[in-house]
Amino acid sequence: MANLLELNNVNHYFHLNTVHETHVLQDIQLTMKEGEFVTIIGGNGAGKSTLLNSIAGTFPVTSGNILLNQEDITKKNVVQRSQFISRVFQDPKAGTAVRLTVGENLAIAACRGKKRTLSRAKTAKNRSFFIEKLKGLNMGLEEKIDTEIGLLSGGQRQSITLLMATLNKPKLLLLDEHTAALDPKSSHIIMNKTKELIDQQHLTTFMITHNMEDALNYGQRLIMLHQGKIVVDLDETAKKNLTVADLLTLFQEQSGHSIQDDALLLQ
Numbered sequence: 001m002a003n004l005l006e007l008n009n010v011n012h013y014f015h016l017n018t019v020h021e022t023h024v025l026q027d028i029q030l031t032m033k034e035g036e037f038v039t040i041i042g043g044n045g046a047g048k049s050t051l052l053n054s055i056a057g058t059f060p061v062t063s064g065n066i067l068l069n070q071e072d073i074t075k076k077n078v079v080q081r082s083q084f085i086s087r088v089f090q091d092p093k094a095g096t097a098v099r100l101t102v103g104e105n106l107a108i109a110a111c112r113g114k115k116r117t118l119s120r121a122k123t124a125k126n127r128s129f130f131i132e133k134l135k136g137l138n139m140g141l142e143e144k145i146d147t148e149i150g151l152l153s154g155g156q157r158q159s160i161t162l163l164m165a166t167l168n169k170p171k172l173l174l175l176d177e178h179t180a181a182l183d184p185k186s187s188h189i190i191m192n193k194t195k196e197l198i199d200q201q202h203l204t205t206f207m208i209t210h211n212m213e214d215a216l217n218y219g220q221r222l223i224m225l226h227q228g229k230i231v232v233d234l235d236e237t238a239k240k241n242l243t244v245a246d247l248l249t250l251f252q253e254q255s256g257h258s259i260q261d262d263a264l265l266l267q
């Protein structure tokens with residue numbers, strides 16, 4: 001199967017050529033197949049968010065190139081890339097207009113990357129489409145279609161953010177610790193919804209998590225990042241029977257360090 005995403009020798013420096021220079025991504029070589037669900041873990045400051053930001057186009061990489069469906073997107077900015085790359089952030093408020101209703105937020109998401117044509121008939125059709133999608137979440141959120149999204153709980157908001165991110169079937173879905181701000185029960189519900197949406201649409205997905213169990217339980221491949229380098233890359237067979245303890249040992253063997261990250265170890 002063809003590569004959906006390809007990163008070739010990607011390097012990223014912050015504050016290049018200053019005393020504060022940090023080499024955050026170091027010669028990243030990474031490919032993802034279409035439909036692959038990859039989880040990524042690593043200690044604080046390993047460069048996970050920077051890697052996602054580089055793929056999303058939040059800032060230009062210092063060197064190297066990024067290909068999506070064989071097209072070089074390295075020079076495209078975040079808005080141009082958002083036509084085919086969706087992202088869900090840790091903060092459930094990010095990516096939504098908190099003063100607009102659930103329905104209005106979904107309408108904005110549905111227009112992403114398309115020409116906006118609004119007619120009464122289309123608005124009514126969209127409304128029933130959104131109600132069906134909300135029903136699919138099985139959280140009773142179809143009743144909240146006219147509620148301001150800012151008034152919903154973190155878990156409810158995050159499930160709608162997920163729906164918004166997947167409404168137009170993105171080529172690539174980036175999940176940036178999207179359950180980390182939720183309580184354990186909501187986090188579990190959202191992870192199950194995430195898997196459901198990914199499976200239904202066969203979405204190519206890259207998920208950062210601090211939860212090692214989730215990193216092992218979800219997706220077909222697991223990557224560990226350490227000091228800006230990929231130190232572990234496990235396929236489905238390799239990660240199938242691994243425990244969190246095995247993962248910690250593997251990390252130590254490959255990087256020469258133990259994970260100095262309480263958030264990761266406390267999971």
Ligand SMILES: Nc1ncnc2c1ncn2[C@@H]1O[C@H](COP(=O)(O)OP(=O)(O)OP(=O)(O)O)[C@@H](O)[C@H]1O
Pocket residue numbers: 014015022024042043044045046047048049050051
């Ligand atoms: N905008 C920025 N300007 C300068 N340095 C930055 C910036 N963003 C991140 N860094 C630095 O880059 C390094 C990697 O940060 P990044 O946020 O990518 O790590 P992370 O693996 O996502 O960490 P965490 O798990 O703690 O969120 C850190 O040393 C961080 O201080």
